[in-house]
Amino acid sequence: MAHEHKLEIFRGRWKFKSNIEKIWGVLVFLSVITAVEVILGIYKPEILMHTWLDPLEGGFFATIGNMILSPIVYMKPLNLIFILLTIVKAYYIAWDFMHLRDETGSFRKMIVWTGVFLICYLVFILLQEGGYVFSVYNADHALIKKDF
Amino acid sequence: MDSTVVSTGTEEKTWGGGKDPLKASYGKMMMWFFIVSDALTFSGFLAAYGFSRFKFMTEWPIADEVFTHVPFLHGQDLPMIYVAFMTFILIMSSVTMVLAVDAGHHMNKSKVTIYMFLTIIGGAIFLGSQAWEWGTFIKGDYGAVQTNGGNILQFGEYITVDGEKTFKRVSIEDLAITQPSERVDHERKNGIWFTDEGTLPLFSVDEIYAGLAANENVLVRNQILDENGHKTVLSRAESLKQIKENGKLVVKGANLQVNEYGPSLFADFFFFITGFHGFHVLSGVILNIIIFFNVVLGTYERRGSYEMVEKVGLYWHFVDLVWVFVFTFFYLV
Numbered sequence: 216m217a218h219e220h221k222l223e224i225f226r227g228r229w230k231f232k233s234n235i236e237k238i239w240g241v242l243v244f245l246s247v248i249t250a251v252e253v254i255l256g257i258y259k260p261e262i263l264m265h266t267w268l269d270p271l272e273g274g275f276f277a278t279i280g281n282m283i284l285s286p287i288v289y290m291k292p293l294n295l296i297f298i299l300l301t302i303v304k305a306y307y308i309a310w311d312f313m314h315l316r317d318e319t320g321s322f323r324k325m326i327v328w329t330g331v332f333l334i335c336y337l338v339f340i341l342l343q344e345g346g347y348v349f350s351v352y353n354a355d356h357a358l359i360k361k362d363f
Numbered sequence: 364m365d366s367t368v369v370s371t372g373t374e375e376k377t378w379g380g381g382k383d384p385l386k387a388s389y390g391k392m393m394m395w396f397f398i399v400s401d402a403l404t405f406s407g408f409l410a411a412y413g414f415s416r417f418k419f420m421t422e423w424p425i426a427d428e429v430f431t432h433v434p435f436l437h438g439q440d441l442p443m444i445y446v447a448f449m450t451f452i453l454i455m456s457s458v459t460m461v462l463a464v465d466a467g468h469h470m471n472k473s474k475v476t477i478y479m480f481l482t483i484i485g486g487a488i489f490l491g492s493q494a495w496e497w498g499t500f501i502k503g504d505y506g507a508v509q510t511n512g513g514n515i516l517q518f519g520e521y522i523t524v525d526g527e528k529t530f531k532r533v534s535i536e537d538l539a540i541t542q543p544s545e546r547v548d549h550e551r552k553n554g555i556w557f558t559d560e561g562t563l564p565l566f567s568v569d570e571i572y573a574g575l576a577a578n579e580n581v582l583v584r585n586q587i588l589d590e591n592g593h594k595t596v597l598s599r600a601e602s603l604k605q606i607k608e609n610g611k612l613v614v615k616g617a618n619l620q621v622n623e624y625g626p627s628l629f630a631d632f633f634f635f636i637t638g639f640h641g642f643h644v645l646s647g648v649i650l651n652i653i654i655f656f657n658v659v660l661g662t663y664e665r666r667g668s669y670e671m672v673e674k675v676g677l678y679w680h681f682v683d684l685v686w687v688f689v690f691t692f693f694y695l696v
Contacts (some may be wrong), residue, residue: 228582230399233598234436234465235462235465238458238461238462238465241456242454242455242458245454246451246454249447249450249451249454250447252691252695253443253444253447256427256442256694257427257443258406258694259592264591264592273575273612290379293424294696297695297696298536298691301687301688301690301691305684305687305688308457308680308683308684308687309680309684310533311461312458312460312461312680313676313680313681313684314458314461314464314676318385318386319385319386319387321385322385322386322387322392322395325385325637326395326399327397328397330402330403333403333406334402334403334406337403337406337407337410338406338410338413341411341413341414342410342412342413342414342417344415345413345417346412346415348418349417349418349471351418352419353417353420353421357609360512361512361513361514362510362512362514363510363511363512363609
């Protein structure tokens with residue numbers, strides 16, 4: 216089996232001389248991201264704690280818009296940043312540590328697209344009606360009473 | 364790799380075997396299939412966790428207030444530092460694993476041995492850390508009172524640090540005033556013969572109430588998050604009323620039924636997801652140990668390929684990958 220490695224990350228902006236060097240480079244990158252996450256998590260900058268955009272109102276297209284923009288409309292920017300940074304970390308773990316970067320393109324797509332599609336579907340099913348579940352527990356005339 | 368496959372003697376024919384679809388060996392592809400299915404399991408758990416948080420969106424515990432402990436630094440408030448350390452350990456052991464795989468490609472037995480050993484050590488440190496984390500979580504911190512409705516009421520007082528008014532938690536041990544009690548333990552000889560009574564809470568709600576009444580400055584904090592993401596602190600009168608009327612059970616620490624941090628689902632998901640992940644780490648360490656001994660015994664040297672290291676490495680990286688998500692959703696979001 217050939218062991219050719221693609222020795223560049225960030226679309227060729229960071230090139231390495233050997234595979235070992237690339238591994239350490241990726242480690243540095245992952246550590247920096249983790250450090251950023253921890254610092255953001257401890258200090259929680261005020262500007263990131265409230266959504267920047269209120270849900271759109273008025274009819275069908277507003278609802279569709281809210282669904283498409285739901286990560287921005289309903290999620291605190293800080294949490295969105297955490298999730299995006301996590302996906303970035305996951306990408307580099309899979310691509311460089313699990314050397315998906317060196318696999319045949321179709322093999323890589325078979326693994327990644329299957330997982331991404333099914334996970335998106337699962338997350339959509341479970342989280343889509345989250346607002347309704349919240350109202351079952353917390354609305355003024357909630358079906359379930361917790362405070363007694 | 365050739366030596367891992369039984370030779371059929373018909374390799375040169377198109378249908379005679381010896382072909383590698385997608386240029387990946389059978390074992391590696393099956394490891395990837397397993398990883399994809401296991402990733403779906405974990406994403407199911409994490410999505411269920413996210414779903415359940417919707418029910419308690421306005422009252423979920425704040426991770427920074429729950430996971431504040433670091434070994435050897437007792438009593439200091441250091442949110443997240445320890446989990447960040449655990450994350451780093453796991454990423455680091457992933458790196459030594461990649462280095463082992465790389466050394467395997469160069470058929471360098473001594474380097475594979477060293478890096479596999481370091482990977483196992485990293486896994487062991489992570490498991491130990493997680494055990495400590497669980498122990499601290501189970502043992503609890505300040506204690507709380509649970510209401511009839513299952514809500515958690517915690518105690519604290521306002522103190523001024525550097526000119527800033529902050530709410531400092533007060534532990535139930537410091538608060539409670541022990542009172543003589545008529546409470547008799549249920550034993551097999553004086554009650555239903557086939558059951559024992561479980562562990563009793565440290566204090567009764569009356570003892571906590573007496574302590575609260577005696578300490579003028581102590582207030583009760585409930586689960587509800589205000590618009591700034593802090594828990595609501597009740598007024599003095601409301602504090603006394605809540606404990607008196609709604610207090611049902613004194614809770615310290617966490618188990619699957621109650622926990623002092625907030626909704627019981629919080630501890631349930633914590634135990635379940637980090638536990639399931641920890642189980643994966645444990646099996647990863649065991650697999651690594653088996654492969655390590657095979658390397659030391661020269662099995663792969665004789666086989667002419669270190670692909671087995673690569674396959675177990677894939678699993679090990681997957682464990683790291685899952686932890687990255689667990690870290691985000693339990694400790695950050």
